[in-house]
Amino acid sequence: MTAADAVAIRATGVVKTFGGLKAVDVERIVIPKGRITALIGPNGAGKTTFFNLLSGFDKVDSGTIELDGEDITGMPPHRLAAKGMVRTFQLTKVLSKMSTLENLKLGALGQRGENFFVALFRGLWADQEAAIERRADALLERFNLGHMRDEFAGTMSGGQRKLLELARAMMTDPQVIMLDEPMAGVNPALAQSLLEPIKSLRDEGRTVVFVEHNMDVVREIADRVIVMSEGRVIAEGTPEEIRTNRAVVDAYLGTHRGTESDGGGAQ
Numbered sequence: 536m537t538a539a540d541a542v543a544i545r546a547t548g549v550v551k552t553f554g555g556l557k558a559v560d561v562e563r564i565v566i567p568k569g570r571i572t573a574l575i576g577p578n579g580a581g582k583t584t585f586f587n588l589l590s591g592f593d594k595v596d597s598g599t600i601e602l603d604g605e606d607i608t609g610m611p612p613h614r615l616a617a618k619g620m621v622r623t624f625q626l627t628k629v630l631s632k633m634s635t636l637e638n639l640k641l642g643a644l645g646q647r648g649e650n651f652f653v654a655l656f657r658g659l660w661a662d663q664e665a666a667i668e669r670r671a672d673a674l675l676e677r678f679n680l681g682h683m684r685d686e687f688a689g690t691m692s693g694g695q696r697k698l699l700e701l702a703r704a705m706m707t708d709p710q711v712i713m714l715d716e717p718m719a720g721v722n723p724a725l726a727q728s729l730l731e732p733i734k735s736l737r738d739e740g741r742t743v744v745f746v747e748h749n750m751d752v753v754r755e756i757a758d759r760v761i762v763m764s765e766g767r768v769i770a771e772g773t774p775e776e777i778r779t780n781r782a783v784v785d786a787y788l789g790t791h792r793g794t795e796s797d798g799g800g801a802q
């Protein structure tokens with residue numbers, strides 16, 4: 536974060552405890568606008584919990600979260616989606632028994648939960664459906680999923696599901712996109728095909744925050760890295776600064792698991 540960068544998200548004094556465990560204890564985090572920020576840290580560091588707090592899927596015990604200078608603490612996900620902030624999940628939430636296109640259309644409603652999606656899918660939204668479908672088709676083409684349009688999403692590969700989630704998150708034209716392990720479960724040889732789509736979001740001026748364990752990926756696409764360990768931010772900087780940071784190396788010793796996700800912790 537340089538002085539010239541505008542702020543997309545600011546978290547101040549954010550604490551979340553589970554039982555006696557301080558899962559998140561962040562004094563201050565600033566996410567720059569229009570850049571790709573990687574959130575890294577060992578398993579159980581609190582990355583997903585922090586994502587849940589930022590995106591309204593969980594409530595802070597204390598502290599404040601701001602989006603574009605507005606206090607959004609405690610706002611539910613669908614209101615945040617309306618304000619331009621969406622997230623994807625560490626474990627994909629693709630609905631296997633719906634087509635790729637239908638999965639995408641559900642994204643137009645913002646993040647209200649699947650039951651809500653399905654209930655309102657037809658009816659209330661029928662008049663807007665043509666416009667929604669045009670946007671969905673454009674996104675399917677953009678993310679190379681056009682050929683999967685009418686297939687059950689359950690037939691997709693891991694990489695395609697991740698692309699579908701990305702496309703679905705884009706349905707509301709968000710300015711801030713948070714991706715929890717966008718490469719998890721994807722064959723490393725195919726992970727490369729997910730990098731360009733993520734970079735393209737930044738190149739359109741969007742703010743991207745992503746959780747990732749693979750440092751090669753982080754180095755390749757992140758402008759900025761925030762490192763968490765045991766709920767706290769232990770380092771921030773460019774990928775190069777982080778690579779040689781002693782506290783980061785110490786935090787990872789004996790706990791770094793490489794590139795695979797085991798899907799542990801809160802999803």
Ligand SMILES: Nc1ncnc2c1ncn2[C@@H]1O[C@H](COP(=O)(O)OP(=O)(O)OP(=O)(O)O)[C@@H](O)[C@H]1O
Binds near residue numbers: 583625798
């Ligand atoms: N709903 C919950 N109830 C109780 N404990 C939780 C809950 N969610 C997370 N935790 C605990 O909080 C800590 C942080 O978990 P979190 O899932 O945020 O870590 P993470 O950095 O995302 O890890 P990973 O890299 O494995 O995804 C862990 O000790 C975890 O067990």
Ligand SMILES: [Mg+2]
Binds near residue numbers: 583584625799800801
């Ligand atoms: Mg996690």
